[in-house]
Amino acid sequence: xxxxxxxxxxxxxxxxxxxxxxxxxxxxxxxxxxxxxxxxxxxxxxxxxxxxxxxxxxxxxxxxxxxxxxxxxxxxxxxxxxxxxxxxxxxxxxxxxxxxxxxxxxxxxxxxxxxxxxxxxxxxxxxxxxxxxxxxxxxxxxxxxxxxxxxxxxxxxx
Numbered sequence: 001x002x003x004x005x006x007x008x009x010x011x012x013x014x015x016x017x018x019x020x021x022x023x024x025x026x027x028x029x030x031x032x033x034x035x036x037x038x039x040x041x042x043x044x045x046x047x048x049x050x051x052x053x054x055x056x057x058x059x060x061x062x063x064x065x066x067x068x069x070x071x072x073x074x075x076x077x078x079x080x081x082x083x084x085x086x087x088x089x090x091x092x093x094x095x096x097x098x099x100x101x102x103x104x105x106x107x108x109x110x111x112x113x114x115x116x117x118x119x120x121x122x123x124x125x126x127x128x129x130x131x132x133x134x135x136x137x138x139x140x141x142x143x144x145x146x147x148x149x150x151x152x153x154x155x156x157x158x
Contacts, residue, residue, distance in 0.1 A: 002048070006041040013037055054111055062103055066123075069096050073127055081131035093136050100124055101146035104153065121154065128154050 013033045017025060072092040076085065085093075100120075107117045128134045128151065138151060 002041055002045045006037065009037050009041070010034060051111065055113065058106055058111060059116065062099065062120075065095075065099050069099070073133075077127055077130040077133060079130075079132055081135075083132060085132070085136075090136070093133060094140065096127070097137055097140050097146060101149040104149040105147040108148070125154050 014030075017030050017033060020029075069092055072089070073096055076089055076092065079085070103112065103117070103120055106112045112120075128137065134151070140146070141150060
């Protein structure tokens with residue numbers, strides 16, 4: 001995408017340059033204009049690459065963390081709504097809630113693609129269907145320590 005935008009912009013700059021009066025058509029001006037265009041597109045590409053690299057790191061980290069929690073989350077989801085959970089199960093839920101909040105934080109900051117976020121929301125809804133998980137999540141969120149994440153972000157009914 002960037003090479004085409006660069007080529008198009010450089011072409012427009014060239015056309016504008018040759019539309020100037022001949023006295024103003026100096027090699028220095030042309031090189032300055034093209035250098036400015038090149039620097040601008042280099043900056044855009046570097047920013048895009050940095051954001052893509054950041055996304056890839058976050059995506060990998062979040063998916064690995066979820067993968068480590070998934071088996072236990074599904075087991076907890078299968079428990080009765082009034083079941084008592086032990087401290088290890090509570091820790092699994094807290095780790096999951098923190099993971100979801102971090103994903104939300106990075107989504108709000110623009111580092112997570114909307115399609116990826118929608119997929120993650122779908123997964124969060126799956127676990128929020130459990131009354132046990134949802135009620136534990138709601139109690140935790142009352143403490144306000146989840147980067148602005150709320151259950152209203154999810155579509156599952158209470």
